[in-house]
Amino acid sequence: MNNKKTILIIEDNIDIREGTTEILELTGRYEVITAENGRVGVDLATRHIPDLILCDIMMPELDGYGVLFMLSKIESTAKIPFIFLTAKAERADMRKAMEMGADDYLTKPFDDVELMNAIEVRLKKHEQLSADSGEEYDLNLSEEEQVLLLQELLANSRVKTVKKKQSIFEKDDSPTYVYYVKSGQVRSFKLYKDGRELSTGIYIEGNYFGYASVLLNENYEDYAEAVESSEVILIPKDAFLELLWKKPAIASKFIKLLSVDLREKEEQLLGFAYHSVRKRVANALISVAEKNGININEVNACTIDITRDGIASIAGTANETVSRMLSDFKEEKLISKEKGKIYINSIKNLRDVKQ
Structure with a gap:
């Protein structure tokens, strides 16, 4: 029995078309049909009804937007998972694609892992929706259950x-992953035209x-780089979003994290507006201690490892x-200084530094 899924690739670039076809066929799990332009792609989609469509945006005859629009109006093809392949990384183009009903997009050049993850997640999600099994998604999960689910995602x-x-991502990069620090330390920052961070x-x-x-x-608004040699886990965007979709309790966890991030940024902006430089530097040192997992309400002295550049970046x-x-x-x-690190003698006194 043939359990292979059929993938339709609509791409005018022959190298990309053939390369993607080879990758998919080598897995032994997919049968691939290809089209060199949008009009041929629409014809093949209606005749073969593939399980998933990979489609370029900029093509002769009929562009990717036109393909998606036409297929969305045909009952037999309207619900086929549709992934755009595009070299266009502008935010407006990505938003337009998603608003039109595309399930996902991959920005060229993409690697084999990104391609396979995107396809597998979309096929799995489509099967779950089609089954209409009436599965009830957990609105309440214990902290232990949340940890186990996230550990499975990381694994x-x-x-x-x-x-x-080393850079992890740069401003305006398209978000392909959610990142998790397995070891080490990472910082994110904005870079201004005058060189300030x-x-x-x-x-x-x-x-x-x-x-x-x-x-x-949306594309990243800042840069991220390793502060020291680190191990970072790259969680595919689709796998992350699928978990949030299935488990609202996990979604709630990340909404809370977003809220904390927003509050910290608001406090940072207020500090720039109302605090003296002296106060901002003191707060930067305390902030680093907190970010390093030190409970500043229980510990009054600690060692932190940060450069002057890092402090300047936080304090503005x-x-x-x-x-x-x-x-x-x-x-x-x-x-005081200890082997290149900063030892805070009294967190309380540092916090009470006057303007």
Whole structure:
């Protein structure tokens, strides 16, 4: 019995068309039919009724938007999972594709893993919807159950080792993954035309990042790089969204994380508006301690590992100003230096630093 799924590839670039076909056929799980333009693609889709369609946007005869529009009006093809293949990374184009009813998009060049993940997730989701089994999704999950589900998601995702200062994603990149710090430390930041950096987040072992752009279906608004040699787990966007769709309790967890991120950014902006540089540097040191998992309500002294550049990025000031503030704090016995790291002698006193 042939249990292979049929994939229709509509792509005018012969190299991409043949390369994608080869990848899919090598798995032994798919039969592939191909079309060199949109008009041929619509004809093949209506005659063969494939299980999934991969379609380029910019094509002669009929573009990808036209293909999707025409197939959505035909009862037999309206519900076929539809994934755009596009070299166009502009936000407006991606939004237009999703608003028209596309299930997903892959930005060229994409790798084999991205392609297979996108296809498998969409086929699985389509089967679940078609079965209409009346499955009840858990509205309430214990913390332990949430942890187990997220651990399973992580276990099925790829681990990437990143070196110190190595980029993980850049501003305006299309969100393909949600990231999880398995070990090490990662920071996100904005970069201004004059060369200044503004830190937007510090992530340590056990932290997720990059999920806001995935949830909003928008390109990244900042940069992310490893602060030190780190291991980062790359959770495919589709697998992440499917879990949230099936388990509202997990979705609620990430909504809360988004709320915390928003509150921290609001506090940061208020600090820029109303706090002196001295106060902002003190708050930056405390923030780093918190981000490193130190309970500042229970511990009054701790060691943190951060560069002057990092502090300047969080505090929104110049390196020279940070050096001067750290010297002042050292003279006031608020901090000391230990093997290149900063030892906070009293979190309480640092928090009470006056304007």
